[in-house]
Amino acid sequence: MHAVSYTAQWMAAARSLESEREDALFADPLASALAAPDGFRLIERYAGGGLLPFISIRTRFLDDAIGELRSDPSIRQVVLIAAGMDTRAFRLDWPEDTVVFEVDHEPLLVEKQRRLTELGAEPRVDRRVVPADLTREWLPDLEKAGFDPARPTLWVAEALTFFLTEEQAGGLLNTLGSVSAPGSRLALDILGRALLRSPFSKPFLDRLADDGTPWIFGTDEPEEFLLAHGWKVDAIKEPGQPGAGEGRWPYEVQPPERRGANRLWLLQAEYLEG
């Protein structure tokens, strides 16, 4: 599988561990089977730095963004970009007429389907897998699967922007905007820049780079970055704040004015028309 797919197994392992907790932020019963064969080894390899709680808090934050669809009938089209071993189509309550697209590399999607079939897992929504190479033109693949750019969309980009250059991350936001009907929304996470520069992150970042999945992009001005690419942020959280794993984050939430803080941004944004 492609190197980023190891990341998918790692994330699945993290979701599996979270699901076993008494105070779990979500339950993903499929996660442990999707984490094989490398996921739990990678948990050890990348341990520390708040990663496990961050993955759990982020999962829940994005689950909640999707949950908002239930009280908002305007969006019934959801695209999970670089979905990895995500199982939201199988474990969340979806409004009845929703369509969910999972975009990722074909080998990953094939292997994921093989395992899900073996587990007898049934999606709880109209789920459509879209094999695509995100480094190339991939919107035609999405449209071939039934995506309708005339309908508002919720885009979910979980753990994706880290692996891109700033230019690629901006390009991705532009691409999403180009097929976003008015009212479309975006939910994602972005790294802070300090985290990528801190000498204390270096051993971890070096391990990621050695494994072919370097973290590259981060910004300390996520709202400005999204706005420059057509997206207006209407919810911004850092882990540990209310609505973002309050009580589950093992660090102090740093006040905004504190310089040098490693920040992890959880964001929701609305597409600016035109």
Add this chain to the structure above:
Amino acid sequence: MPAPGIEKVSDWILGRHPERTHLAFEEDLIESRLVDSLSFVELVYVIEDASGVEVDFDNIDIADFKTLSAIEKAFFAGAGVS
């Protein structure tokens, strides 16, 4: 004799790790994961509060934070302050 104030740094680190009761002056804080990338900023503010020295985030030398001994030398010794 350790410099006054350095025990506040030691106490803060131990406070984050209830499984530990003792922290050696030469113990590697990074390798042992006693301080990680996210708690680092808190460590810096504890050092600033305890020493009165302002840390320049743009020119951090990781060697200054590797052990309690290095922290003491860099921020509490009164000389060689960055």
